[in-house]
Amino acid sequence: MELEEDKETIEKLEELGRMVQNQIEEGENPHIEKPVRSRSNVEYDEEEGVLTLGDSTSKRYFMNIGHARKFMQTMLIASKTKELIQEGRTASIRELYYQLKHTIPGLDENTLRDQDESDPVIVDLETTINALREQLHLITERKGALFGPITIRDQGDEINCLELGKSGLGIPAIVDDYEFVEHDADYVLVVETGAMVNRLVEEDYHKENDAIIVATQGQPSRGIRRLVKLFQTRLDLPIYVFTDGDPWGYYIYSVLKAGSMNLAFESSRLSTPEANLVGMTMEDINEYDLDNVTEQLKGKGPDTSGGPTKDFKRALDMKDYDWFADERWQKQLQLMVDKGVRIEQQALASQSLEFVANEYLPEKIEQGDFLP
Amino acid sequence: MELEEDKETIEKLEELGRMVQNQIEEGENPHIEKPVRSRSNVEYDEEEGVLTLGDSTSKRYFMNIGHARKFMQTMLIASKTKELIQEGRTASIRELYYQLKHTIPGLDENTLRDQDESDPVIVDLETTINALREQLHLITERKGALFGPITIRDQGDEINCLELGKSGLGIPAIVDDYEFVEHDADYVLVVETGAMVNRLVEEDYHKENDAIIVATQGQPSRGIRRLVKLFQTRLDLPIYVFTDGDPWGYYIYSVLKAGSMNLAFESSRLSTPEANLVGMTMEDINEYDLDNVTEQLKGKGPDTSGGPTKDFKRALDMKDYDWFADERWQKQLQLMVDKGVRIEQQALASQSLEFVANEYLPEKIEQGDFLP
Numbered sequence: 001m002e003l004e005e006d007k008e009t010i011e012k013l014e015e016l017g018r019m020v021q022n023q024i025e026e027g028e029n030p031h032i033e034k035p036v037r038s039r040s041n042v043e044y045d046e047e048e049g050v051l052t053l054g055d056s057t058s059k060r061y062f063m064n065i066g067h068a069r070k071f072m073q074t075m076l077i078a079s080k081t082k083e084l085i086q087e088g089r090t091a092s093i094r095e096l097y098y099q100l101k102h103t104i105p106g107l108d109e110n111t112l113r114d115q116d117e118s119d120p121v122i123v124d125l126e127t128t129i130n131a132l133r134e135q136l137h138l139i140t141e142r143k144g145a146l147f148g149p150i151t152i153r154d155q156g157d158e159i160n161c162l163e164l165g166k167s168g169l170g171i172p173a174i175v176d177d178y179e180f181v182e183h184d185a186d187y188v189l190v191v192e193t194g195a196m197v198n199r200l201v202e203e204d205y206h207k208e209n210d211a212i213i214v215a216t217q218g219q220p221s222r223g224i225r226r227l228v229k230l231f232q233t234r235l236d237l238p239i240y241v242f243t244d245g246d247p248w249g250y251y252i253y254s255v256l257k258a259g260s261m262n263l264a265f266e267s268s269r270l271s272t273p274e275a276n277l278v279g280m281t282m283e284d285i286n287e288y289d290l291d292n293v294t295e296q297l298k299g300k301g302p303d304t305s306g307g308p309t310k311d312f313k314r315a316l317d318m319k320d321y322d323w324f325a326d327e328r329w330q331k332q333l334q335l336m337v338d339k340g341v342r343i344e345q346q347a348l349a350s351q352s353l354e355f356v357a358n359e360y361l362p363e364k365i366e367q368g369d370f371l372p
Numbered sequence: 373m374e375l376e377e378d379k380e381t382i383e384k385l386e387e388l389g390r391m392v393q394n395q396i397e398e399g400e401n402p403h404i405e406k407p408v409r410s411r412s413n414v415e416y417d418e419e420e421g422v423l424t425l426g427d428s429t430s431k432r433y434f435m436n437i438g439h440a441r442k443f444m445q446t447m448l449i450a451s452k453t454k455e456l457i458q459e460g461r462t463a464s465i466r467e468l469y470y471q472l473k474h475t476i477p478g479l480d481e482n483t484l485r486d487q488d489e490s491d492p493v494i495v496d497l498e499t500t501i502n503a504l505r506e507q508l509h510l511i512t513e514r515k516g517a518l519f520g521p522i523t524i525r526d527q528g529d530e531i532n533c534l535e536l537g538k539s540g541l542g543i544p545a546i547v548d549d550y551e552f553v554e555h556d557a558d559y560v561l562v563v564e565t566g567a568m569v570n571r572l573v574e575e576d577y578h579k580e581n582d583a584i585i586v587a588t589q590g591q592p593s594r595g596i597r598r599l600v601k602l603f604q605t606r607l608d609l610p611i612y613v614f615t616d617g618d619p620w621g622y623y624i625y626s627v628l629k630a631g632s633m634n635l636a637f638e639s640s641r642l643s644t645p646e647a648n649l650v651g652m653t654m655e656d657i658n659e660y661d662l663d664n665v666t667e668q669l670k671g672k673g674p675d676t677s678g679g680p681t682k683d684f685k686r687a688l689d690m691k692d693y694d695w696f697a698d699e700r701w702q703k704q705l706q707l708m709v710d711k712g713v714r715i716e717q718q719a720l721a722s723q724s725l726e727f728v729a730n731e732y733l734p735e736k737i738e739q740g741d742f743l744p
Contacts, residue, residue, distance in 0.1 A: 090574060092567035095721040098665055102722075141589070142517065142566045145542035154537025165526025170517035170540040173570065194514045195464035198545070202462060217513070293470050349467040350474075 005135060005176070006085050012129040013082045020075070030062040032074060034128040035265065042264045044322040049273030051259040053127070060124075073121045074128075076100050076111060081125070084137040090174060092139055093119060127265045134222070139173035143221040145194070146171055147201055148212035153179035161212070166201050171214070175227045180234060186210045187365070188231045190224075190275070192243040192252055193217070196345045196356070203357035209365075212237070219252055225270040228256060232272045239272055240365060245280030246297070246342035247314035250333075253277050258323040273323075276370035278361065280343045282335040288360065293350045294341035301340060312337055326372050377507060377548070378457050384501040385454045392447070402434040404446060406500040407637065414636045416694040421645030423631040425499070432496075445493045446500075448472050448483060453497070456509040462546060464511055465491060499637045506594070511545035515593040517566070518543055519573055520584035522555035533584070538573050543586070547599045552607060558582045559737070560603045562647070564590070564615040564624055568717045568728070575729035581737075584609070591624055597642040600628060604644050611644055612737060617652030618669070618714035619686035622705075625649050630695040648742035650733065652715045654707040660732065665722045666713035673712060684709055698744050 016032065023030045035041065036056040045052045062071045080100055084091055091099065097115045104111060112118050126133055133140070145168035151160045152169070158181060161169050189211045191197050197215035200206065206213050212231065216224055231237050241256060243249030257275045259267030285291055299310025308316055318324055319333045336342070348356040364370075388404065395402045407413065408428040417424045434443045452472055456463055463471065469487045476483060484490050498505055505512075517540035523532045524541070530553060533541050561583045563569050569587040572578065578585050584603065588596050603609050613628060615621030629647045631639030657663060671682025680688055690696055691705045708714070720728040736742075 089725055090570070091721070091725060092570065092718065094567055094716070094718045095571070095725065098716075098719050098721040099725070101665060103664065139567070139570060142570065142587075145514065152537075152539075154539050157535040157537045159536055159539065163529040164531055164541065165524075165529045166544050166546075167524075167526050167531065168542040168544075169536065170542050172538050172540075174538075195466055195511070198462070198464065198511060198514065199467070215514075292475070293473060344466070344470075346464065346466045347470050349463070349470040353461055353463060353467065353471070 009129075009131050009135045010082060010085055012131055013078050013085075016078055016129055029064075030071070031059045032071070032128055033057050033059050034124055037123070037127065037262075037265070039261055042261050044258070046322070048268070049258060049323065050267035050271045051261065051264040052267055053265045070121060070124070073100075073112065073117065074124055077118065077121055077125055078129075081136040081138065090137040090139050093122060093133070096122070096138060123263075130265075132266055132269055134174050134176065134226070140222055142170060142172050142223065144171040144217055144224045145169060145197065145215045146212065146227075147197070148188075148206040149185050149210055150183035150212055151181040153181050162207065166198070168197075168201070168215070171221070171223050171227060173221065173223045175223050175230065178227070178230065180230075183212075183235060184210055185212045185235075185237055187238040187240055188212045188214060188228065189278075189361070190214045190216060190220075190228055190239060190241045190256065191345075192249055193345055196242070199346075199349075199353065200357055200361075203354055205357045205361070209362065216252065220256060222266075222270060225256060225272075228275070229270060229272050232274050239275040240278040240370070241275050242278050242345065242361070243280070244342065244344045245282060245284065245336070246344075247311050247318065247336075249280070250277075250318060251314070254318065254321065254323070258321075276372060278364050278370055280345060280347075281371060282332055282339060282343070285339070285341070285343055288348065288351065290343055290347055290350065293347040294339075294343050297336070297340050297342055302337060308337075311342070312340075328371055332371060381501075381503050381507045382454060382457055384503055385450050385457075388450055388501055401436075402443070403431045404443070404500055405429050405431050406496055409495070409499065409634075409637070411633055414633050416630070418694070420640070421630060421695065422639035422643045423633065423636040424639055425637045442493060442496070445472075445484065445489065446496055449490065449493055449497055450501075453508040453510065462509045462511050465494060465505070468494070468510060502637075504638055504641055506546050506548065506598070512594055514542060514544050514595065516543040516589055516596045517541060517569065517587045518584065518599075519569070520560075520578040521557050521582055522584055523553040525551035525553050534579065538570070540569075540573070540587070543593070543595050543599060545593065545595045547595050547602065550599070550602065552602075555584075555607060556582055557584045557607075557609055559610040559612055560584045560586060560600065561650075561733070562586045562588060562592075562596075562600055562611060562613045562628065563717075564588055564621055565717055568614070571718075571721075571725065572729055572733075575726055577729045577733070581734065588624065592628060594638075594642060597628060597644075600647070601642060601644050604646050611647040612650040612742070613647050614650050614717065614733070615652070616714065616716045617654060617656065617708070618716070619683050619690065619708075621652070622649075622690060623686070626690065626693065626695070630693075648744060650736050650742055652717060652719075653743060654704055654711060654715070657711070657713070657715055660720070660723065662715055662719055662722065665719040666711075666715050669708070669712050669714055674709060680709075683714070684712075700743055704743060 020030045035053045041054040041056040043054045060067045097118045101112045147168045149162050194215050194217045241253045259271040297311035299312045301312050302308040315333050315336050392402045407425045413426040413428040415426050433439045469490045473484045519540045521534050566587050566589045613625045631643040669683035671684045673684050674680045687705050687708050
């Protein structure tokens, strides 16, 4: 974390504290005001291309039997995170829970019963003062790996990510403090499965195509989402996403690109609207002769009694997303439902192991054959 | 993979092929003989300290309506893995499935219906010719991260793992080809949770204690298990395992140390009987004043009607493991059942964030306060 950002976050926390202090001094019922996070208050910002929170807010009062406990917890967490930032430490949300859990003197009551109590209050605090949990020095699980022609300064160490063999760099929860020293990359390839990344690294794809490869290993962590965003904003690199051709893979793309309903307030820092999908697409099945290696979609199609379920339902739900309104996506999702199949990245191995690295990806990227 | 090892594996595969060819030429019903993998044939080798397979074998015949399909699949997989080794490529078990899936000419029948068919046949082949899947160039998911005073040569790159910031080195599925160029480590600390590794790295534990830190992030992958084994055998480093104090954490330790029932044939290459557990222990709860931050075990205790369930049952099951016969483990597991609680690594944060790095671990390791 840069010192400047930490200062800003501390100011926000102190402002929250002063506000409550003023309320007390003026004899008001102490309260905080926070944005409503339910779906009714989530909007798609067409100009920015990301999900955001609307203007609805709600108040949480100290002198209210239904609010008092959560009010106390919000103050506790605000105070502890300020301490973390000042100490230059980070903590997991689990550690935060353990740090704050204690019996309130004079009462037979714990500050926190379990982590299910502290986690939502962290989100309350994030939205109230408009600071992400990473800015509050709270971290989530590490996940993913990175390969490619870029040198990153991390905690004073200069790491050349082209010299990490087939092991790669682990991607931590907080990456804002990464300094991109120099790079030689033409684009960033974000890949859903770890096995596909192994394949590409084994074929020297990152070296021969000057590509930074990021493995998300399923749904990307917050650290990965932020890192992709930083590659786009700081280095102006094109972002190509490579997932399985199925509702889950497209949802991963959707979250990387536009954000998620539940965490709409974070989209501006974690989402990359400039990203494009390079594959797998439904057209790939004919184009690359993959009919024999598709898999059936799970669930029931739209014409069955009771309507669509599982994969079919997810694909049709996505057709209604504003950011998939583009006709190419409408066609894509309809084609998936009509065919009733999914196609995995690794199905390209039915051509040959090296096919994905030597033909599929270079050709698609050369031709600009993307989904928006 | 060293060339020498690859040669050995190819010889084993060719021997299998020659054997079947001879059977055909001599008019026999072609068959292969493989060890029985059911629990009745799993033994604990007290001298080696690991689980191994016993002597029972079974035969799989080509001219047997119940065996023919699997026999064909075994031959297909043997042939394809030989090709992989010769090409110097690796493949995921998913890619292998896609590479081999095709319609048999003249029949309306696929070689493989789904991956559930190919995965067990891979294990059959591993046990039949006594070669691990990594030796067959088959890889599983990457997982975990590594930090510490060791320089590793990977694919020609020399990686100083003390200069990887808070990101760390990703641990790939195959690590046998790692060359340990030089190191300055006193021991290896294998840690269950990624968040605890973040804590230790943030406190510079690896630098101040000359420790190699390995994050397993839950149950360790095969790559992690093999890497820990290599640290022990090649570098003769002590291995200290640091898990949550609960049945799941102790099971992770058990698998690292002695292997697992299902994959008993791999123990000699993947298990490290020399490992010790540094924590969390049930005694830690009193010793470090953690009573307030324990969690209840899930399930019912042994004295309830119907007998123990869930966590209680797992703890009592482990008491029967031969490799937990040591009285210190017997006491430990009984204490867990009696107290009815579990204690997490991160609960140490209730003392202070730096407590685990500055006091808990160094004191325990200095005093040799381990479970065997």
